[in-house]
Amino acid sequence: MQNIQDYVRSTAAAAKQAFYALSNASTAQKNAALLHMAELIKQHRADILAANAQDMEQAAAKGLDAAMLDRLKLTENTIDSMCEGLRQIAALPDPVGEMDEFRLRPNGLQIGKMRVPLGVIGIIYESRPNVTVDAAALCLKSGNACILRGGSEAFRSNTTIAGLITRALRENGLPTDAVRLIENTDRESVGAMLQSPELIDVIIPRGGKSLVARIAAEARVPVIKHLDGICHVYIDQAADTGKALAVAYNAKTSRDGTCNTMETLLVHTARAQEILPALAGQYAQAEKPVELRGCTRTLEILPHIQAATEEDWETEYLGPVLSVKIVDNLAEAITHINTHGSHHTDAIITESYTDAQIFLRAVDSASVMVNASTRFADGFEYGLGAEIGISTDKIHVRGPVGLHGLTSQKWVVLGNGQIR
Amino acid sequence: MQNIQDYVRSTAAAAKQAFYALSNASTAQKNAALLHMAELIKQHRADILAANAQDMEQAAAKGLDAAMLDRLKLTENTIDSMCEGLRQIAALPDPVGEMDEFRLRPNGLQIGKMRVPLGVIGIIYESRPNVTVDAAALCLKSGNACILRGGSEAFRSNTTIAGLITRALRENGLPTDAVRLIENTDRESVGAMLQSPELIDVIIPRGGKSLVARIAAEARVPVIKHLDGICHVYIDQAADTGKALAVAYNAKTSRDGTCNTMETLLVHTARAQEILPALAGQYAQAEKPVELRGCTRTLEILPHIQAATEEDWETEYLGPVLSVKIVDNLAEAITHINTHGSHHTDAIITESYTDAQIFLRAVDSASVMVNASTRFADGFEYGLGAEIGISTDKIHVRGPVGLHGLTSQKWVVLGNGQIR
8 A cells, every 4th residue: 555655755745845834934924824714614614514414424323432422523612612722822922933041151152942843743633623623723833734644533524624724824825734634544544654753753642542552652753642641649647638628529520531530549547537438428429429449448447448459559440430548658659659650640738848849859740739639730721721632751741732842942053153 | 582671671670769769869969979980980990991901802803893992992081081071960950850930820829840850761872981971970960760781892891880880879878770781782682671661761872873773763762862963054145254164164174073063065156156165275275185075056166076966965974075065045055954954953154134043943953053163063062061962853852962851841730729
């Protein structure tokens, strides 16, 4: 199937040229294109919904599960959200060209850094047609070209939306190759993207863990990815009871299927007798009652719950289940989190300044929190304005990825004829 | 050979534990260990030189080429440099724990970033035993654990040095697993490192292009790497003649075998007649005369030089050879650099403010310079104090990589009981 390889590679090569052309685009031009996309999507709402209805019909006929269908479905509301998202991204400051850290060297050179796009970003995603708009908008605003490879189930929706994006680019004098939808949904087109480090600068997969893990394993292009969200709340010896109960309840129940939901609760042994029965009562009365799985010591306090296995400490339930462990001290909590967690988001509840400082420094996670719900770990809550995803990687960018995460910094050296 | 795999994996796992333990180490402790390493290396200078002499003898017997032997050889001077390097790294500010960008969100959360180590860094290198010291010191100072895989040719030198590093760690209360030399020089030990993303957070290869390219192709661990250095100087229409001649001469001749040496000279057509004959005269009189290879138009001005082929525009000569091309304007120069260069370091010589601004923004290289020699692209010249290498990647870090390049930032969220 040499044809698919060639098609993907020529698309990426065109995107690379568009990326260079984008470096001449002004912020005003990029913002105008984003607002125009919002206008066009609003005007062609009926076309998009019709295309999506066809996708839905075919997906249902193929027997896709309810969750997948839910993610595929577009409504008047989701289309409004897409348009609102575009307007918000247009309103964000342009990160490209920001300069800082300039120092004067002894030889008179002024050396500092300029924020620049990464180049060509490949987005590989499933179902959600709104990713087509979000990803294109974030990449464009940050000066990157992108190639979008959506799933076959959303083909008509994505094609319709991509057509409007192309039109907005063209009508605002921007290169239409800056956003290219891969119009081939064979697996081989993904493979071709993953094997093209000379044409694609970074791949961002959006989807379930199995998709992301497969892409990370196969890619020869750098990947910014999100794997597990095994988040912890640790109730310290010095915790305020009210904050402990409120945060531990919220972190599990406000939404139980998100990556920033708490999956394991750690409680200092001195507070377990007081806290756990009260919390268990709250969880039992939640809209979706939470099933608890406890360590041996927890079972002594809550004898009616199930025992946790070793596997529980490394499981992302993505549902109303919570593992509970009593620890002897802060150090044990930190070791448990670093060993069994997924380095995503972890919180301590404490009134102790020193315990908070130790936790913040020693927990090796993308987000570390004091007296706040892990559920806050997302780009909008952090003030990024928008996010393309949450990174569980350690290099380049950790946690919610906004416009800055789609850029890096190059060195700028200003001289007046210096030689070495 | 399951044994090698197990050995590498258990070494990396021990390093991971040491990395967590390092988060409790103070800056003073790390600095004391670095200064102690310098002391020990000074004291055991004779042992190191004796081990190195054995390595040299064996390498010569095996027929290693002169360049390889040169990189392998330690002298009184190189040992002094190692010690001086350790003292310089001890004197640098500790990047770990730096906090910034804190913002107050409407809900009262304070959200900002803390600079943190990457975790376990794998260094894969050839010959140069000084990398053992440099890499260990930079990783330790930046709070990372490291596992070092040197070449078989330097085995005795590396083992002797690593023993002193271990002793300095132990005698300063730091975990000795924070720096581990892989005492196996089979290829399979490299393979085991490259396939362990759950144990090693990043790999930094140090060596020739073929080693680096092979590692990048095989690695499932993120890699920070240096490939080609195809650097350009562009003499703009608005160039000052004196600066143009001085920089173009220096960028090629001050050292011709380094990655930041100019490999292609681009000259604006309006200046070629004036500049090229003068430069050619200088190059001919250099200590090592520079062989020029020109485009068709260059040959009209310098009829006695060889014609450049398409391949010349993408060749890193690493020697006294220079390709020369006349361009019609700034845009053509930028397109040539982005298309044929290696995104390493490129300079414009100009007195035009606008041309400088356009060049700085549009050239997609790790370092972009105005009126300065490309030879300045290195960590010491940039004021980093030390460098572990120069990155030609686009994500995480570009150009010279110092202590900051060995760290990333995590999010810190400070609340008082907020729930979502």
